Amino acid sequence: MAKKIGVYVCECGTNIADNVDIDRVIETVSPLRDVELVEKYRLLCSEDGKEFLKQSIQEHGLTHLVVAACSPKQHELTFMNICEAAGLNPYLFQMINIREQCAWVTLDKEEATGKAIRQIKAAIARVRYHNPLEKKEMDVCPDVLVVGGGIAGIKASQLLASPDRKVYLAEKTSYLGGKVKGFDKLFTNMESGSALIEQELKKLQGNENIEVLTDTEVEQILGFFGNFEARVIKKAENEELNLSVGAVVLATGFDLLDPAGLSQYGYGELDDVCTSMEFEAMNIPGGATGGKVLLKNGKPPKSVAIIHCVGREEKGYCSRVCCLYSFKFARMLKSQLPEVKVSHFYSDLCIPGKSYQKFYEETKGLGIEFVRAGKTKVAQNGKGMAVKYETERGQEGESATDMVILVSAMEPSSDTNKLAQLLGIPLDDEGFLAREHQLLAPVDSSVSGVFVVGCAQGPQNISESIVQSEAAAGKILSSLVPGRKLELEVRTSEISETFCSGCKTCISVCPYSAITFDEARGIAVVNEALCHGCGACAAACPSGAASLKGFTFTQIYEEIATLVR
Amino acid sequence: MKNNEHSTPVLVIGAGIAGIEASLLLANSGRKVYLVEKASYFGGNVIKFEEVFPNMECATCMIAPKQQELLQNENIELLTLSQVQAVQGSAGDFTVKVKKKARYVDLENCIGCSACFEPCPVEIDNEFEQGFSKRKAIYIPCAGALPNVPAIDTENCLRFKGEDCQLCQEACMFEAIDYTQQDEELELKVGAILVATGFKSLDLSKTNRYGYRKFSNVYSDIEIERICASNGPTQGQIVLRDGETPKSVAIIHCVGREEKGYCSSVCCMSSIKLAHFLKKKLPEVKITQFYSDLCIPGRTYQRFYEEVRESGVDFIRARVNEVAEQGKELAIKYKTEDSKENTLNVDMLILAPALEPEADSDKLAEMLSIPQGDGGFFTEEKPDLDSSVGTLKDGIFVAGCIQGPKDIPDTVAQAEAAVGRILSLSR
Numbered sequence: 001m002a003k004k005i006g007v008y009v010c011e012c013g014t015n016i017a018d019n020v021d022i023d024r025v026i027e028t029v030s031p032l033r034d035v036e037l038v039e040k041y042r043l044l045c046s047e048d049g050k051e052f053l054k055q056s057i058q059e060h061g062l063t064h065l066v067v068a069a070c071s072p073k074q075h076e077l078t079f080m081n082i083c084e085a086a087g088l089n090p091y092l093f094q095m096i097n098i099r100e101q102c103a104w105v106t107l108d109k110e111e112a113t114g115k116a117i118r119q120i121k122a123a124i125a126r127v128r129y130h131n132p133l134e135k136k137e138m139d140v141c142p143d144v145l146v147v148g149g150g151i152a153g154i155k156a157s158q159l160l161a162s163p164d165r166k167v168y169l170a171e172k173t174s175y176l177g178g179k180v181k182g183f184d185k186l187f188t189n190m191e192s193g194s195a196l197i198e199q200e201l202k203k204l205q206g207n208e209n210i211e212v213l214t215d216t217e218v219e220q221i222l223g224f225f226g227n228f229e230a231r232v233i234k235k236a237e238n239e240e241l242n243l244s245v246g247a248v249v250l251a252t253g254f255d256l257l258d259p260a261g262l263s264q265y266g267y268g269e270l271d272d273v274c275t276s277m278e279f280e281a282m283n284i285p286g287g288a289t290g291g292k293v294l295l296k297n298g299k300p301p302k303s304v305a306i307i308h309c310v311g312r313e314e315k316g317y318c319s320r321v322c323c324l325y326s327f328k329f330a331r332m333l334k335s336q337l338p339e340v341k342v343s344h345f346y347s348d349l350c351i352p353g354k355s356y357q358k359f360y361e362e363t364k365g366l367g368i369e370f371v372r373a374g375k376t377k378v379a380q381n382g383k384g385m386a387v388k389y390e391t392e393r394g395q396e397g398e399s400a401t402d403m404v405i406l407v408s409a410m411e412p413s414s415d416t417n418k419l420a421q422l423l424g425i426p427l428d429d430e431g432f433l434a435r436e437h438q439l440l441a442p443v444d445s446s447v448s449g450v451f452v453v454g455c456a457q458g459p460q461n462i463s464e465s466i467v468q469s470e471a472a473a474g475k476i477l478s479s480l481v482p483g484r485k486l487e488l489e490v491r492t493s494e495i496s497e498t499f500c501s502g503c504k505t506c507i508s509v510c511p512y513s514a515i516t517f518d519e520a521r522g523i524a525v526v527n528e529a530l531c532h533g534c535g536a537c538a539a540a541c542p543s544g545a546a547s548l549k550g551f552t553f554t555q556i557y558e559e560i561a562t563l564v565r
Numbered sequence: 566m567k568n569n570e571h572s573t574p575v576l577v578i579g580a581g582i583a584g585i586e587a588s589l590l591l592a593n594s595g596r597k598v599y600l601v602e603k604a605s606y607f608g609g610n611v612i613k614f615e616e617v618f619p620n621m622e623c624a625t626c627m628i629a630p631k632q633q634e635l636l637q638n639e640n641i642e643l644l645t646l647s648q649v650q651a652v653q654g655s656a657g658d659f660t661v662k663v664k665k666k667a668r669y670v671d672l673e674n675c676i677g678c679s680a681c682f683e684p685c686p687v688e689i690d691n692e693f694e695q696g697f698s699k700r701k702a703i704y705i706p707c708a709g710a711l712p713n714v715p716a717i718d719t720e721n722c723l724r725f726k727g728e729d730c731q732l733c734q735e736a737c738m739f740e741a742i743d744y745t746q747q748d749e750e751l752e753l754k755v756g757a758i759l760v761a762t763g764f765k766s767l768d769l770s771k772t773n774r775y776g777y778r779k780f781s782n783v784y785s786d787i788e789i790e791r792i793c794a795s796n797g798p799t800q801g802q803i804v805l806r807d808g809e810t811p812k813s814v815a816i817i818h819c820v821g822r823e824e825k826g827y828c829s830s831v832c833c834m835s836s837i838k839l840a841h842f843l844k845k846k847l848p849e850v851k852i853t854q855f856y857s858d859l860c861i862p863g864r865t866y867q868r869f870y871e872e873v874r875e876s877g878v879d880f881i882r883a884r885v886n887e888v889a890e891q892g893k894e895l896a897i898k899y900k901t902e903d904s905k906e907n908t909l910n911v912d913m914l915i916l917a918p919a920l921e922p923e924a925d926s927d928k929l930a931e932m933l934s935i936p937q938g939d940g941g942f943f944t945e946e947k948p949d950l951d952s953s954v955g956t957l958k959d960g961i962f963v964a965g966c967i968q969g970p971k972d973i974p975d976t977v978a979q980a981e982a983a984v985g986r987i988l989s990l991s992r
Contacts, residue, residue: 012676013676013678013738013739014738015676043676046674046739077637159985159989160989162989186949189948189949316867316868316871317865317867317868318861318862318863318866318867320862348858348860349858350858350860351860352828352829352831352862352970352971353827353951353952353969354827354939354940354942354951354969354970355939356828357822357826358826358827392882392901392902429868435974438619438865438974439617439977440628440973442975442977442981458863459863460863463949463950463952463953464952464978466950466952466953467952467954467978467979467982468978470954470981470982470983471977471980471982472981472985473982473985473988474590474982474984474986474987475984477984477985477988477989478591478593478594478988479593481594481595
């Protein structure tokens with residue numbers, strides 16, 4: 001079929017017309033091959049202009065369209081919609097910016113006109129090779145797999161589950177509640193962590209849309225946003241389950257750095273040096289000490305030193321919540337042992353937000369000592385122990401103590417690595433699961449449809465973890481609507497079966513794991529549901545088999561060749 | 566995208582980064598969203614920042630695609646120059662009265678060519694640029710502001726003061742300027758409300774100690790943000806008010822913290838960011854930060870701090886007691902924690918003030934019957950979960966700095982969380 005290219009030049013009032021000789025543009029591009037007509041219009045984006053364009057496309061039976069106007073950012077979509085309304089495939093259209101890129105960047109009308117002509121010629125050269133592209137839709141599964149049954153996982157499950165959306169909550173241990181369950185008190189209300197968990201679990205129980213899978217490990221997750229296939233193993237029954245889900249929430253929590261590797265604190269060598277988790281355990285009413293804080297000799301301590309930031313230097317980050325839970329420890333000690341002397345050894349107080357300073361001041365008001373200390377060590381001191389440190393003046397300070405609590409850095413939980421590998425999610429420099437965009441996509445991972453919440457993506461408190469699980473729920477509820485199909489990227493990559501040599505170069509450069517290797521045919525295959533249309537494969541393919549729809553070799557070559565001719 | 570027949574529209578108050586994120590997610594789920602913004606433009610505080618920590622991304626470039634998407638989303642009705650007047654009803658069935666001020670420039674017809682600015686005879690300080698540059702009575706606050714359509718400031722426009730001036734209308738070739746536009750009273754029916762009205766900085770002119778507004782070389786951090794901005798009053802040239810380049814700069818953290826009684830979460834990082842920016846633009850400049858405690862929580866912030874420190878920025882833990890002017894310089898008297906007193910002379914002083922809820926929050930809190938805690942921030946549903954996006958009123962949620970001072974990722978997370986709560990409600 002003969003090509004009929006229509007070219008429309010917008011005057012943009014006088015914005016373009018003042019500085020681009022539009023009549024000369026029309027005169028110059030009109031004789032070009034396949035150009036059916038060239039028209040100017042005062043303001044193409046106006047209601048009149050849009051109607052004119054639509055009718056003109058139909059009247060002349062145009063096969064391709066070029067619009068030279070403002071930035072495509074502003075009106076590309078406007079004109080694509082007009083194409084559709086006029087019955088022309090919107091991908092048979094090319095927009096050229098002769099306002100911001102020509103009329104507005106020089107006072108020299110001659111130059112602006114020359115550049116406008118060049119750009120329009122290049123667009124005509126390119127659009128001739130445009131083929132219609134079709135929007136594709138995909139059925140999706142609305143169900144969700146939540147990995148990790150701590151507070152973040154529990155909250156995400158509650159929000160997501162509904163009669164038309166099933167949630168699988170997979171937890172590797174035999175119980176739900178994670179770390180929070182083991183906290184006798186939470187800052188700042190000093191209420192029980194296990195009570196909070198009980199309360200939240202009640203909301204899970206009886207919800208038939210949530211399937212709790214305890215003692216369960218995730219073995220494999222394949223697929224993409226809308227259609228994941230997860231294989232999990234129920235360890236107790238040695239049963240394998242295959243779950244179809246549309247999205248995955250990772251809420252695998254944290255571990256605390258083991259201070260045994262940091263010899264200056266004497267952990268494991270000195271009797272009464274404990275970690276924060278060990279101190280928490282002492283406070284559980286049903287625990288080994290019956291909820292009492294006791295030294296190894298069975299007596300209550302008369303003095304306790306709390307050392308902040310253990311392992312911060314080694315890890316290279318502040319763990320955000322330790323200052324606050326250290327204050328909580330001080331309060332727990334004071335309420336159990338009113339006479340006990342509690343001293344904090346810290347470098348900087350990190351108590352961000354509207355309510356924490358008050359909590360700090362109240363804690364300090366209980367007669368708790370705060371010592372600004374650098375290079376802190378714990379040493380044997382006669383029969384007892386002493387904390388040695390560098391004071392603000394650079395002198396050596398020393399303080400005798402019966403008990404030391406080491407407040408160590410938070411690290412990613414032990415199975416973070418495995419999950420990252422399983423899903424192809426990069427870890428950040430600190431070993432946590434990386435966010436897709438640090439600021440704008442705080443709970444998205446780099447794999448579309450996989451979300452990372454709570455301490456799996458970095459240290460945070462309970463409330464912040466809950467907010468993140470609700471955020472993941474928000475993103476899933478917004479995009480994975482039961483009964484609605486998912487629109488796929490139109491300008492995806494395609495690999496020619498004829499030209500592909502099976503070298504797998506494209507597989508290695510694809511940042512979205514969208515290309516797989518078909519062993520039977522010996523060629524690479526693009527999964528359109530995963531492809532974002534970045535073109536990395538097309539650039540890397542040594543045999544010219546990979547190309548990007550809308551940016552084919554011919555389209556780009558013709559465009560550039562015309563521009564520089 | 567079809568509207569879900571079971572769902573009700575949502576009102577989002579405040580079109581900063583939280584309001585934008587929440588509106589887009591709600592709209593993409595099929596909800597109708599009314600996004601109410603009191604300014605003539607949207608984007609909130611974030612668009613004032615040339616670069617944001619810790620990756621030094623251009624903030625305007627970062628959110629512009631989201632803004633474009635929002636403007637093109639048919640489910641979102643962006644109501645600029647609008648303020649909520651009254652709220653009645655309960656979750657699932659709120660009736661909201663909104664006053665929408667006339668812009669006097671037609672959003673459809675105007676193409677943002679700015680031809681109307683030049684003939685306007687009025688010239689006043691541009692508030693968006695912290696008074697470092699002038700604007701006309703018909704104006705957009707800065708290059709790149711969206712929607713790219715000016716508004717007429719009726720308080721300063723000669724015509725609205727009774728004079729016979731129509732110069733802007735004569736200059737407009739699209740008949741976009743319409744002096745007959747009227748303020749409107751809208752009545753919206755919504756099922757849920759999200760408050761995302763953001764923050765403002767503590768008013769520094771009320772603090773005497775640092776010489777703000779008294780000495781010309783004392784600046785607030787937001788003022789410096791605009792001086793650093795490439796679309797700002799100096800096109801990003803770092804200069805003092807007299808046009809000279811500063812050779813030494815001091816930044817004082819925690820201004821107003823004692824009075825307010827809380828740590829504003831982001832000032833350490835934003836001060837470190839400013840130092841990073843100044844060092845990049847002026848490699849020879851000497852920068853000193855006066856701080857009490859470094860609050861740089863989370864994974865990547867410490868690395869950023871270390872980088873800046875290694876680039877030659879001094880960090881002194883001290884309390885600044887007094888700032889005096891000595892010739893063109895400022896003498897900063899400070900006392901370190903070991904009680905040594907010292908003085909540092911600098912060319913430029915930057916103050917990092919505490920964050921407060923945006924103006925009019927008290928009125929809004931009253932209208933919505935949401936209690937405010939210390940500092941005026943909105944109280945969440947459970948005070949023990951103090952980042953929570955739920956409030957004590959069913960169907961009303963909060964996100965961003967109106968709930969408490971926080972950085973961009975925590976703000977975006979709260980916006981997304983509020984969407985999670987709202988979308989799970991309707992079932």
